[in-house]
Amino acid sequence: xxxSPSKNSGAVPESILSFENVSKTFVSDLDREIQALKNIHLKxxxxxxxxxxxxxxxxxxxxxxxASGLLKPSKGCIHHQHSLNLKSDIAYVxxxxxxxxxxxxxxxxxxxxxxxxxxxxxxxxxAKDWIDKxxxxxxxxxxxxxxxxxxxxxxxxxxxxxxxxxLLLMDEPFGSLDDSTRADLQNILIELHQQSQTTILFxxxxxxxxxxxxxxxxxxxxxxxxxxxxxxxDIKKPRNRTSNVFNELFLEIRNIITR
Amino acid sequence: xxxxxxxxxxxxxxxxxxxxxxxxALLIIWQVAAWRxxxxxxxxxxxxxxxxxCRPLRSHFASGSLLSNTTISLLRVFxxxxxxxxxxxxxxxxxxxxxxxxxxxxxxLEILRPLCPIAWLPFAIVVFKLKTLPNLFGIQFSHTIxxxxxxxxxxxIFIGGFFPVLTNTIDGVLSVRRNFALLAQTLGxxxxxxxxxxxxxxxxxxxxxxxxxxxxxxxxxxxxxxxxVGADSGIGYLLMYAADNSAMDLVITCMLIIGSIGAxxxxxxxxxxxxxxxxxxxxx
Numbered sequence: 001x002x003x004s005p006s007k008n009s010g011a012v013p014e015s016i017l018s019f020e021n022v023s024k025t026f027v028s029d030l031d032r033e034i035q036a037l038k039n040i041h042l043k044x045x046x047x048x049x050x051x052x053x054x055x056x057x058x059x060x061x062x063x064x065x066x067a068s069g070l071l072k073p074s075k076g077c078i079h080h081q082h083s084l085n086l087k088s089d090i091a092y093v094x095x096x097x098x099x100x101x102x103x104x105x106x107x108x109x110x111x112x113x114x115x116x117x118x119x120x121x122x123x124x125x126x127a128k129d130w131i132d133k134x135x136x137x138x139x140x141x142x143x144x145x146x147x148x149x150x151x152x153x154x155x156x157x158x159x160x161x162x163x164x165x166x167l168l169l170m171d172e173p174f175g176s177l178d179d180s181t182r183a184d185l186q187n188i189l190i191e192l193h194q195q196s197q198t199t200i201l202f203x204x205x206x207x208x209x210x211x212x213x214x215x216x217x218x219x220x221x222x223x224x225x226x227x228x229x230x231x232x233x234d235i236k237k238p239r240n241r242t243s244n245v246f247n248e249l250f251l252e253i254r255n256i257i258t259r
Numbered sequence: 260x261x262x263x264x265x266x267x268x269x270x271x272x273x274x275x276x277x278x279x280x281x282x283x284a285l286l287i288i289w290q291v292a293a294w295r296x297x298x299x300x301x302x303x304x305x306x307x308x309x310x311x312x313c314r315p316l317r318s319h320f321a322s323g324s325l326l327s328n329t330t331i332s333l334l335r336v337f338x339x340x341x342x343x344x345x346x347x348x349x350x351x352x353x354x355x356x357x358x359x360x361x362x363x364x365x366x367x368l369e370i371l372r373p374l375c376p377i378a379w380l381p382f383a384i385v386v387f388k389l390k391t392l393p394n395l396f397g398i399q400f401s402h403t404i405x406x407x408x409x410x411x412x413x414x415x416i417f418i419g420g421f422f423p424v425l426t427n428t429i430d431g432v433l434s435v436r437r438n439f440a441l442l443a444q445t446l447g448x449x450x451x452x453x454x455x456x457x458x459x460x461x462x463x464x465x466x467x468x469x470x471x472x473x474x475x476x477x478x479x480x481x482x483x484x485x486x487x488v489g490a491d492s493g494i495g496y497l498l499m500y501a502a503d504n505s506a507m508d509l510v511i512t513c514m515l516i517i518g519s520i521g522a523x524x525x526x527x528x529x530x531x532x533x534x535x536x537x538x539x540x541x542x543x
Contacts, residue, residue, distance in 0.1 A: 100460075145542070
């Protein structure tokens with residue numbers, strides 16, 4: 001994969017992930033071409049929490065699949081940081097079927113470490129730490145089908161973070177949760193992000209969630225997805241959803257998306 | 260915990276009473292019919308069957324006892340089923356994972372599959388003659404029960420068990436949710452790891468269903484095979500021999516034993532295997 005030589009001076013850190021004029025076209029069963037993403041330019045700085053917001057069909061998931069390397073772009077190119085290993089430095093939390101149903105919570109969280117060949121004791125210790133951090137202590141031996149939706153997503157977050165990824169991709173992970181569970185998990189995620197150096201790319205169709213979580217919100221247009229606006233959110237966390245700044249931003253983004 | 264046990268017991272007791280009602284009714288009808296008919300060579304009374312069951316070691320017509328013939332049948336089935344399970348699961352996993360192999364083998368297997376395993380018997384007898392398992396290792400007579408395990412029988416049981424195991428295993432591998440493999444892939448799994456940690460456990464419920472069906476079919480096949488010309492031992496053979504000698508009490512005894520063993524196998528397979536795949540159908 002071609003790597004662009006970094007032209008940045010020391011002041012600006014090298015971006016962990018960059019899209020250069022990326023387009024992605026799928027061919028449907030009926031041989032029709034469907035363009036999911038069009039001319040995407042994007043640079044993600046390391047350690048940032050970036051949300052991508054857009055209506056359904058704006059290619060949000062495609063963007064994550066491209067970032068993870070699961071898909072290749074039809075046009076343009078995607079650069080990852082030199083030191084970033086596509087195999088071991090990226091974790092991906094899907095919207096559905098995020099856990100392996102035949103493994104307990106503990107084994108699910110330790111799964112990534114097991115793939116990396118870590119010893120049984122070591123990976124279980126790390127997994128237990130992460131289970132504590134997401135507030136699931138006592139549920140180590142439970143199976144995914146015995147957990148509530150919120151608990152499953154907590155497990156999925158622990159599973160992804162346990163491998164200490166440099167880049168964490170999340171595809172509407174809280175999409176099917178009720179409001180209060182969703183709020184709990186948003187706070188946990190913010191806290192865990194602040195404790196780590198992980199870069200998070202988080203996809204959602206929920207504008208409130210996008211602003212509440214992110215340092216930077218990228219708004220996509222629907223089919224084909226293009227970047228409409230790139231907004232830096234400069235409000236100190238934890239954020240107050242009822243503040244004026246928050247609400248002004250909310251309206252601004254809503255106007256951009258529904259334009 | 261204690262409360263749970265007592266609750267468990269009470270459920271079991273009412274269940275057992277439920278299970279026993281129909282057999283008890285049948286037994287009464289049978290007893291009355293046998294008494295009214297009064298022709299034991301056509302319909303012997305239930306007591307006569309119980310009498311037979313109480314003497315499992317008695318030799319019948321120099322063809323062995325109930326116990327020895329049942330043991331021979333079970334041994335044949337287990338050896339044949341073992342081969343079917345090993346070959347069926349391995350080939351199924353390979354065919355499920357490797358598309359060209361599946362395309363290459365599927366047409367042939369689809370033609371062989373609908374063929375009744377018993378139809379293989381004449382062919383198997385010609386090919387394997389009356390060779391037994393010890394013969395395979397150059398031993399003429401091992402003077403054990405293994406002398407009764409003919410390769411032809413094993414082959415027919417293998418055919419019977421092989422196809423359910425194979426098709427279920429292939430289905431199992433093909434029905435693995437793509438997301439599970441993607442999850443492992445994004446966590447950095449190699450192809451081997453995806454196979455071992457995703458495809459194999461995800462396909463396990465199907466594989467176990469295949470094994471259970473396969474074992475059931477093996478038991479079907481062995482009884483039929485033992486009733487064919489050329490057989491000289493086994494519970495199916497004893498049944499046929501008893502019928503030829505108008506010993507209807509022995510015929511019914513054999514039928515009861517065959518049915519009970521089949522049911523027991525099914526029950527044990529469910530019990531032993533299904534506790535490992537309790538997650539199936541509850542994926543979220």
